[in-house]
Amino acid sequence: MDASIFFVIVGAVAVAAVARWRGWPAPLLVTVVALAASFIPIVPNIVIDGHVLLNLVLPPLLYSAALDVSFVSFARAMPQIRRLGVGLVVATTMIVGLVAYLLLPELGVFGALLLGAIVAPPDAVSAAAIGRKLGLPRRIMTVLSGESLINDATSLTLYRVFAAAVVVGPTAFHIWSTVGQFVLAVVVGVLIGVVFGLGMHQLRMRSDDAVINGTVGLLAPFGAYAIAEQLGGSGVISVVAMGLFVGFNAPRTSYTTRQQEAPLWLSADFLLESFVFAYIGLQLPRVIGDLADGEVGPVIVLSIVVLLVVLVVRPLFVYPASVWGQWWTRLKLRRWQRRRESGVSEAIAERRGRHPLTEEQLRQQLAETKLSWRDNAVISWAGMRGVVTLATALAAADLARIGDQASHAIVVVAFVVTVGTLLLQGLTLPWLIKALGVVDGREAAQDARQLAAVRVRSREVGKAYLRDMRKQWATQHGEESLKTFDAFAKRLIRVETDAETSQIDLTPRPSYEQFMTMSKGWLSVRRQLLLTERDAGNLSEEVMHELVTAMDAEELALDTRAATRPQSRV
Structure with a gap:
């Protein structure tokens, strides 16, 4: 390992430790300190390949986050998670792509859409790290964490599609092919994740050796991610499915496994999160310095506009989507009532050998996690970007046929959006939560x-x-x-x-x-x-x-x- 990376890790951990000691949000402080340190000449300029960063950092962070998510709450909030994790990512990609193409036509249509896919997904690390520190209610944290666990799969699928279109040409893009790739990514990812989850669970049930269980637990996310990606699936979905399965069944295993697993993942998360946020802060001056003289103005303007678009699109999507979700639930309930009155529901249940659902049972199945307008305001403002945006931007810069100007623009915009959302939203989120009174005793x-x-x-x-x-x-x-x-x-x-x-x-x-x-x-x-x-x-x-x-x-x-x-x- 490069010595400079070691010193960055040590410095990031030291700053994060001070933040924890003082009760401050560690991701924000690490990013700010790293950003300030990046202007000091003696601070090393480290560059990590985007694919390496994605493959080494994302699997353990996603797995750890999935272990902590309540599967029951996740399943109940799935309609909201699905709308934000898929619908909002697609909407953000398209709107950012349109704006980017109008402001900087040199990107090309698919280069602009590629940029949209890069900046679209809020980050699992940011949501979990900052949300935990702020003491957000579980109903909000479940939606934010669930969204950040699956939106990476949507974003990375779109990224692959638009990257292929940039390299091969427009003929590589077909809307139904994109939908097919996404469905394949989800199905294969879930299957691989469940297989790995079953294997992990069986090992934990049969072995009381906490050291072996912990070691295999550290390695398994990388295996699930790599195999799923190799088979055309989503490594993100695979790791998330594995984490949800293992976490849900964790209480059935020996207590020694649980007691060793918790501090192990807390330490791993602390180390990886500290490094990721430090790396984000250190890179911004470098990527801006890579711009040619004539590129600085247009790219900076594009970066600020895209940042504003990302901030505005989210609430414009969240509130109508919440209203639509409640309306859709009432519509399904009315349909069930009409089918019940006509006797169709009873006939279907009888053919399946089941008892017909009561109205209360159906309400429980259809009911989403109830969120107030205040809850949705917090969700709208908790869209911090992070490691996926950073890594995919660095990977996109290496694409053939994209051109130096386009690659520099994509990297700069991605870093500005990442740092901007982390600082702007992260610093003001505590005030917003307090002003709205979201944290209550319910x-x-x-x-x-x-x-x-x-x-x-x-x-x-x-x-x-x-x-x-x-x-x-x-x-x-x-x-x-x-x-x-x-x-x-x-x-x-x-x-x-x-x-x-x-x-x-x-x-x-x-x-x-x-x-x-x-x-x-x-x-x-x-x-x-x-x-x-x-x-x-x-x-x-x-x-x-x-x-x-x-x-x-x-x-x-x-x-x-x-x-x-x-x-x-x-």
């Missing part, structure tokens, strides 16, 4: 209700488990030992206060093996209840993960006690 109150309800059900399930264990205990140790069992069972369900439980006479005391068996069984049935409640839609995935993390800590304490006192008795 989610906290809902979480508290779910938590109270699941604790009641957890105690019921735990008591049922203890009743079964009590019968086994009586069979194995005799009726006279049930006093000991009952006393220990009370400790598990915490009927008494701590002061009272500490004075319970466990005579005769259970062996340590009996203590471990009962305690781990108690944790297992409660953990299984959480999965059941999540799958039934009674418990949000975020609350479930918090409870699973607490149970993992309990199990770690049990195993630590077993390792340090193997011969002890309770």
Whole structure:
């Protein structure tokens, strides 16, 4: 590795660490410091091939982001995610392409559309990193994270199509061929991602070696991405599908895998995000310096106009799309009601061997995540660009037949849009959230209700488990030992206060093996209840993960006690 890259990484990590310590948004501070440092003569000028940057940085960042996304919330918000991740990217590409061609005809039609595809997708890194720091509600974060996970696939598909048209000529472009490429990219990407996800899940279920599981987890995103791309699919979709599958099934694996995986990916994300945002800031003066004297004015004007277009197109799309989504939901519900009145719905359900859906069940299936105009305002202003825009712009500069002026213009515009959205939107987003009052107590109150309800059900399930264990205990140790069992069972369900439980006479005391068996069984049935409640839609995935993390800590304490006192008795 070039020594200059090492020093950039070290500097970026140091700045990001200061930002975390002070409670500031690390991506913004790293970008600003790198931008300022780029004007210092002794700062190294590093250049990384766009394809290398895309292949090395994007897979792990996408995979890590997908692991943290609630699959249930993602599926429910899919209509909104699909509109933003596909529809908005296509709309932005076309509008930016038209504007770019009118302002700089030297780009050519497909060169202008190529530029549009490059600047169209908001970045997964930016959305997740800044959104987490700002404490955005989950309903907004799910849409933003979901959009940024799939819009890269749309953008990269359009990029490939328009890049081929630039190199080969207009005959390479056909609208139906573009649609076919996108469908193929999605289908192949999903299939490869699910295959890798199944493989990862089976490994994690059968192996308790957290080191092996973590190492394979670090390598798998690169494999899924590369194989999908090689087969004509979307590496982005493949990695996202794999991450969603593994993340959804993570609570079924051993607690040691989960406990090692979390800090591992936090560190990887921190390192990669710091480097990416530093690299973005360092490159802007260089790419502007590559412009010839006569190119500076027109390209700077084009960059500012495209930045404004990107900022304006998003809210102009978000609000009508939200209204259309609600109207479409009501239309489907009215159609179902007419079919029900005519008996068609019942006949179809009977042929399929299912019970007809009730109106409430259908509403739950059709209902999108409800977003207010304030929520949509935040979504409209959270369109920061990042690593995909940066990498594809650098890759486009190497295309044959595009010309020096066009390639320089594309790179400069991409960097201006990336840095401009990061600084302009990133710096003002906290003010906007505070002014609109988006962060409220609704989610906290809902979480508290779910938590109270699941604790009641957890105690019921735990008591049922203890009743079964009590019968086994009586069979194995005799009726006279049930006093000991009952006393220990009370400790598990915490009927008494701590002061009272500490004075319970466990005579005769259970062996340590009996203590471990009962305690781990108690944790297992409660953990299984959480999965059941999540799958039934009674418990949000975020609350479930918090409870699973607490149970993992309990199990770690049990195993630590077993390792340090193997011969002890309770």
